[in-house]
Amino acid sequence: MKNSFDEKILEEANDWIKTNQKVVLATVIQTWGSSPRQVGSRMIVNEKGDFSGSVSGGCVESAVVRECIGIIKDNKAFKKIEFKVSNESAWEVGLACGGEIAVYLEQLN
Amino acid sequence: MKINTLKEIIQKKENKNEFAIITNLKTGESEIYETGKNLGKDLEKYSDQIKNFYNSKKNGIIEGTEIFVETYVRPIKVIVVGAVHIAQYLVDFAKSLNFEISIIDPRGYFASAERFPDLNIINKWPDEAFKEIETNSKTALIALTHDPKIDDPALQHALNKKFYYIGALGSKKTHTNRCERLKEAGFTDEQINSIHGPIGIKLGGKSAPEIALSIIAQLVSVTYSK
Numbered sequence: 159m160k161n162s163f164d165e166k167i168l169e170e171a172n173d174w175i176k177t178n179q180k181v182v183l184a185t186v187i188q189t190w191g192s193s194p195r196q197v198g199s200r201m202i203v204n205e206k207g208d209f210s211g212s213v214s215g216g217c218v219e220s221a222v223v224r225e226c227i228g229i230i231k232d233n234k235a236f237k238k239i240e241f242k243v244s245n246e247s248a249w250e251v252g253l254a255c256g257g258e259i260a261v262y263l264e265q266l267n
Numbered sequence: 268m269k270i271n272t273l274k275e276i277i278q279k280k281e282n283k284n285e286f287a288i289i290t291n292l293k294t295g296e297s298e299i300y301e302t303g304k305n306l307g308k309d310l311e312k313y314s315d316q317i318k319n320f321y322n323s324k325k326n327g328i329i330e331g332t333e334i335f336v337e338t339y340v341r342p343i344k345v346i347v348v349g350a351v352h353i354a355q356y357l358v359d360f361a362k363s364l365n366f367e368i369s370i371i372d373p374r375g376y377f378a379s380a381e382r383f384p385d386l387n388i389i390n391k392w393p394d395e396a397f398k399e400i401e402t403n404s405k406t407a408l409i410a411l412t413h414d415p416k417i418d419d420p421a422l423q424h425a426l427n428k429k430f431y432y433i434g435a436l437g438s439k440k441t442h443t444n445r446c447e448r449l450k451e452a453g454f455t456d457e458q459i460n461s462i463h464g465p466i467g468i469k470l471g472g473k474s475a476p477e478i479a480l481s482i483i484a485q486l487v488s489v490t491y492s493k
Contacts, residue, residue: 159343159405159431159490159491159493160324160338160340164280164365168273168276168277168280169277169280171273172270172273172274172277175270175273183268185335185337187292187327187328187335188327188328196326197326197327198326198337235295236292236295238292262290262292262335264268264290264295264297266268266269266270266273267269267270
C-alpha cells in the first residue's frame with residue numbers, strides 16, 4: 159500500500175515565508191542506483207543558509223544550500239542540479255552510497 | 268512555486284484530500300491536480316499522461332517528458348480500541364507518520380479529551396461507534412483493552428470488513444481464548460490467523476512506549492507489504 163509519510167516541510171516553508179524569509183524548495187525528482195532518499199524528498203533553504211528537511215543522507219545538503227543561496231541572490235526562478243558518485247579520495251561533494259540524484263530547486267514567490 | 272499554490276497544498280493536506288502537485292520542470296510552473304480537474308494551459312497537452320501517472324499513485328518524472336508528479340494519498344485510517352496508556356504513545360508516534368487515528372472506548376474516564384487532545388474519540392461501544400466511521404480493507408484495527416466485551420465486537424467488525432491489519436493486545440493465553448471465541452462465533456481459521464496476536468514485533472521492551480513502538484513498527488511493516 160502506498161503511504162505518503164509526511165515530513166511537513168511545505169508547512170514549515172509557509173511558516174518561514176510568514177516571517178518574511180526568502181525560501182527555496184529543493185525536491186528530489188529522480189534517483190539512480192542506491193540513493194538515500196526517495197523521489198519527492200524535500201528540503202527548504204533560506205537566504206541565510208538555514209535549512210530543514212533533506213534530499214540525501216547528509217551527503218549533498220551543503221552543496222544544495224550553496225545553490226539555493228545562489229538562486230536567491232541571482233533571483234532565478236528554478237534550477238535542476240545532479241549529483242553523482244563521489245571520489246572517496248577527493249574532498250568533493252557527492253554520494254558515497256554510489257547513487258545518483260537529481261534535485262529541483264525552485265523559489266517560493 | 269507560487270505561494271498561493273503552496274497554501275492550497277497545505278489546505279488540501281489538512282482536509283485529507285487526494286491530489287497531486289504537477290511541475291513543469293522546463294517552465295517552472297506548478298499546479299494542483301485532482302480527479303476531474305482540468306489542467307491549465309501549460310500542462311494541458313500532457314493531460315492523458317498526467318492522469319495515468321496520477322492513478323498509479325507514484326512520484327516521479329513522466330517518461331519522455333519534463334513533467335514531475337508528486338501524489339498525495341489519504342492518510343491510512345487506524346482504529347484504536349481502548350483509550351489506555353499505550354494508546355497515548357501510539358498517538359504520539361502516529362503524528363509523524365501518515366496515520367489518522369480514531370479511538371473507541373465506552374469507558375468515559377479513559378476516553379477523555381484531556382487524555383487525548385485534538386483526536387477523534389468515540390465514547391461508545393464498538394458496535395455503535397463503527398456506525399460513525401467508514402471502514403474498508405484499507406483500514407487498520409489495534410485492539411488494546413484485552414477485555415472481550417470491548418475488543419471482540421471490534422475484532423469481528425474488522426474481520427468482516429477485511430481490514431488489512433488487525434492486531435490485538437494480550438498474552439498468548441489471552442489470545443488463544445480470544446481465537447476460540449471467534450471460532451465459536453463462526454470465523455474461519457484463516458480469518459482468525461490473520462489477527463496479529465499477541466500484537467507487535469518482538470523488541471523485548473515491556474513499558475507502554477516500547478509496546479506502542481513495537482505495534483507501530485508492525486503496522487508500518489504490514490502497510491508496505493500489502
